Amino acid sequence: MTVRVLILPGLFDSGPQHWQTQWEQRFSGLHRVEQSDWQTPTCADWVLRLHDKVMASQRPVVLVGHSLACSLIAQWAQQYPEAAQRVRGALLVAPSDTEADSYPEGTTGFTPMLMNPLPFNAITVASTDDPYVSVTRASAFSEAWGSELVWLHKAGHINDQSGYGAWSEGVDLLFKLTGDPQFQHG
Structure with a gap:
């Protein structure tokens, strides 16, 4: 059974040149979770929207979060542990602290950062010079x-x-989580 990949942008959404948008345009089965407020988000609203999308899926889900969406995924998994069983894995890219x-002002409810084990496979991708999170x-x-x-x-x-x-190395990481041949490099 193929998976449903949910694209979860961070604060301010992901623009047309962002790898999340490019992946969504390139591959079938990727669906952006649209939030009602990208500028001053409330965690509870984002969590509920993600929950609705996971529960609506007839297939196992893989989450692809960038920046603030990494915190969103951790918050959602803690609040909805039974629903989290539907998730095959998560690609957590550039988690913002x-x-x-x-960290930019304007978000509500995304602190403290949750430090609980995720109940599904996950790959965190971090940069050695990310302005929004230290290496530590x-x-x-x-x-x-x-x-x-x-x-x-x-x-x-x-x-x-x-x-x-387009970030082809990221596509390779997505393949590790999905096993879907459309994401296989080469």
């Missing part, structure tokens, strides 16, 4: 979540501003 001074905190998140940790050297926030458009 919502407790850091560098990214390591701590990955360890707490029980995820595999993949480091990218000086990759910024792993977004379009950092030069990550």
Whole structure:
């Protein structure tokens, strides 16, 4: 059975050059979870929207979160442990530290950062120079979540501003979680 891949952008959504948008356009079976407020989000609203999308899926789900969406996934998994059993895995890219001074103001309910094991396979991808999370905190998140940790050297926030458009290495990581041949490199 194929999976349903849910694309979960972070704060301000993912623009047309962002790897999440490019993947969504390139591959079938990827669906963006649209939030009602990308500028000043409330965690409870984002969690409920994600929950609705997971529960509506007739197939197992793989979550692809960027930035604030990594926190969203951890919050949702804690609040809905039974529903989390529907998730085959999560790709957690550039997790933002919502407790850091560098994190933009305007979000509500995304702190504290949850440090509980995720009940599904996960891969965290972090950059050595992300302005929104330190190397120490990214390591701590990955360890707490029980995820595999993949480091990218000086990759910024792993977004379009950092030069990550189609991001083929990320597609390879997605294949590890889905097993779906459409994501197999080569």
